[in-house]
Amino acid sequence: MGEEDYYLELCDRPVHFEKANPVNCVFFDEANKQVFAVRSGGATGVVVKGPDDRNPISFRMEDKGEVKCIKFSLENKILAVQRTSKTVVLPEKRSLKLLKSQNINVNWYMYCPEGAVILLSTTVLGNVLQPFYFRAGTMSKLPKFEIELPAVPKSVKLNLSERDIAMATIYGQLYVLFLRHHSRTSNSTGAEVVLYHLPREGACKKMHILKLNRTGKFALNVVDNLVVVHHQDTETSVIFDIKLRGEFDGTVTFHHPVLPARSIQPYQIPMAGPAPVTSQSPVPCKLYSSSWIVFQPDIIISASQGYLWNLQVKLQPIVNLLPDKGRLMDFLLQRKECKMVILSVCSQMLSESDRATLPVIATVFDKLNHEYKKYLDAEQSYTTALEAGQSRSSPLLKRPARTQAVIDQSDMYTHVLSVFTEKKDMSHKFVIAVLMEYIRSLNQFQITVQHYLHELVIKTLVQHNLFYMLHQFLQYHVLSDSKPLACLLLSLESFYPPAHQLSLDMLKRLSTANDEIVEVLLSKHQVLAALRFIRGIGGHDNISARKFLDAAKQTEDNMLFYTIFRFFEQRNQRLRGNPNFTPGEHCEEHVAFFKQVFGDQALMRPTTF
């Protein structure tokens, strides 16, 4: 199995602590994610290491007997030590106040620090769970719920073990995960994980069933909103994504593993610190060891080896393991670090060797743009709310977070499309089809297409002399009007004469480009047309006479020059009561030319009323 095949790995900077042995006890605090190594009951030292703090806390305390549990409060302010089952000692003297009490017979409890929810196992069978939710110093009781046991138990004794229950936040929602070793339905023998959604308000509801299709010893982690199920017998793991489409039976959704089962990537124990024997090569770490303990959401601890790892998902290998590109996109779009992987998938599906079909490419584009549009909409309503006068500090108003799943046009252009269109071996038909498909998808989601994408289409069409295609695209306004596009078209006129007309039409539609239209017409010596145009839009009182007379003179058409000259004389008359040009207009040269060709008497005489 190559490295490319493993999609789970242990983090490369684990927390290293002194391994557990008869004189060294190791404890893990799930709330602070800290490992406590307590040597000789604390007398020879306690070392506390968290995943983020590289500076461990060390202290000594009196050995007052075996430590059962040891924890810091949040921010390491208070240390609590439990030495007997009934007492908890706080080494500094503090006063505690009982805020609230509940009287319940409890088999076991489980606390989820992320969700601030404690779960109590009640009743004789232990399968009725009572959740409490802590918030701002209060404790609220949530509706209790029953876990469906695999079969009607034969004897009345505790049937639900805390080993088979986990709590984790998946896609922002708190779930209780129950590992059911035998399916309730007789036709499937494999174990399954049942997900109960535990909302802050309302009843807990069974939502998802993850089909494991195997039996034996399992352990659960939640990484990047994926449920990871480790199987010790086969030393492999599988992952489930509850957002991917499953089979819905009306109440719950059944899911199968997203990918084939794989081992966690083999891991070499690093030779940390100033090792006395430097030549010693790294030792391969025994994976899925029976001494492994798994904590939520993503922690794996090997007490015998003295390591705490975070489990991680590797996205790149998944690209080749999930052949269905649509499903792959659905999967990737939900992952935290997805952007570059998604872009590489896009590049790959457009490459000559790994080319996907157009319907597949279309599906991928649609999925990306769906996500992109969601973000744009959120951004839009945020701006609208701001403009409507809502205060930035209002708790209801939150700037939408831009996750990596938002792949915008500039990402696609920079990383995928511009590179793709540059490739020499690519058939232009395919290139154009892909660009049009992307533009179609953007339009379908009502996203304004950026100019550089249109430019890319035009560049590709021009490179292959497909001017008539370009003409048709413009005719149906597939390439949106813009000044830069109009200018680009103008520059194409020498290769394709109709580009001139297309450009002028576009400038006209823009309605903000009247100056440009006049310039284009004058450059073509269409002086009369330019004048008629500017008069048509009522701008003829503000134009420079000199500019038009220059252009008229260049045509070497005396009658045209006469017409233009007369027009401006009339304008002068109308505006100033005198047909003569003012010195500021710098038309002396043209007046002289007019006199030379048509004679002094041809000049318009001032009319006096």
Next chain:
Amino acid sequence: MAAAAAGAGAGAAQEKQFPPALLSFFIYNPRFGPREGEEENKILFYHPNEVEKNEKIRNVGLCEAIVQFTRTFSPSKPAKSLHTQKNRQFFNEPEENFWMVMVVRNPIIEKQSKDGKPIVEYQEEELLLFNGTFLRAMEDGGVKLLKERLEKFFHRYLQTLHLQSCDLLDIFGGISFFPLDKMTYLKIQSFINRMEESLSIVKYTAFLYNDQLIWSGLEQDDMRILYKYLTTSLFPRHIEPELAGRDSPIRAEMPGNLQHYGRFLTGPLNLNDPEAKCRFPKIFVNTDDTYEALHLIVYKAMSAAVCFMIDASVQPTLDFCRRLDSIVGPQLTVLASDICEQFNINKRMSGSEKEPQFKFIYFNHMNLAEKSTIHMRKTPSVSLTSVHPDLMKILGDINSDFTRVDEDEEVIVKAMSDYWVVGKKSDQRELYVILNQKNANLIEVNEEVKKLCATQFNNIFFLD
């Protein structure tokens, strides 16, 4: 800047009106029978064929003489037509030494058919489309093959020629484009690209709806001819089943096949018949440079028609046709109803359902786009226009004025029958408007046309 040339008399002397008619049509090459007694060899095609041999030879000789004679005045541009009291002859040399001559009877004296010239050129183009060049045919199989091909082509083609109903639209030979919103257009693009990918032997595709063009993978010049062939010859021949019932019947009898309305307009009629012939018309495109021979597959579902063109060296099999039918049929059916629905929405939104106030013909030389609110239905045999033929003739006259100069022009004509006819030419566009306003003066007519331009043509640069 309206140059008014008012008063052109329409409906003048109405003695006895003969419609213009084709008297004869022949093709010859003077090199094939230069010596006396061998003149018959020059003639490659002669219509009507019943004409006595000597008369054929005489007529060909006369044309040769006219061309030779006029050449002395203009060596580079020999005569194109000769107008006599009774008829008018058109000469066209599509390839060196190959001459096509058409003799048309004049309708009535003083009223010449201005439409003759372009028709000869279309004939040649359509001939080119279906048969390639004369020289190629000669290379393929000598004069004999060439004669056979000409006989086959013109025998059918001359039947579709209806000179009496030719008008301005025939002069333009334009393409009517189907108005469509961007999104539906992009969907069609996507459909075409997918089809070309699945049916990899397809080289070019064209897409039409309601006999109007939406997409052409062919170059403009080739598309123009193909469009004329489709709309004047192929589609009208297949119109009957559509008028008889709701399009073609749903082929539910094919097991496992999605229900769809797709069917072949060229090629196999019944895909279930194992003996079905998969013969498609052969066309020739890009004759100026690459010279490609293609099979023309025309496939239609409801009002949407797709032309798939594949290399002529590949012979499409019945299997291929079945595959095409199964892939294209269902998707085209869905697309056709999408287009129909979208078109109706757009029509309602723009309010263009109402009877158009203005009667006009628009043509753009740049993309050959034509638009007419004058023609109710244009079929090859009948040109059903909502205006009097005399007014149509004025349009023809204005057009021939326009062709003489390069500059922008505007002509306003007051016809005898209370009608005003306005012709405008701006850059490469021409617009002809017919107004029926009894007591309108020139200024009012000008204003009306401005109004029309502002509503109908505000998205293009069309000078007032």
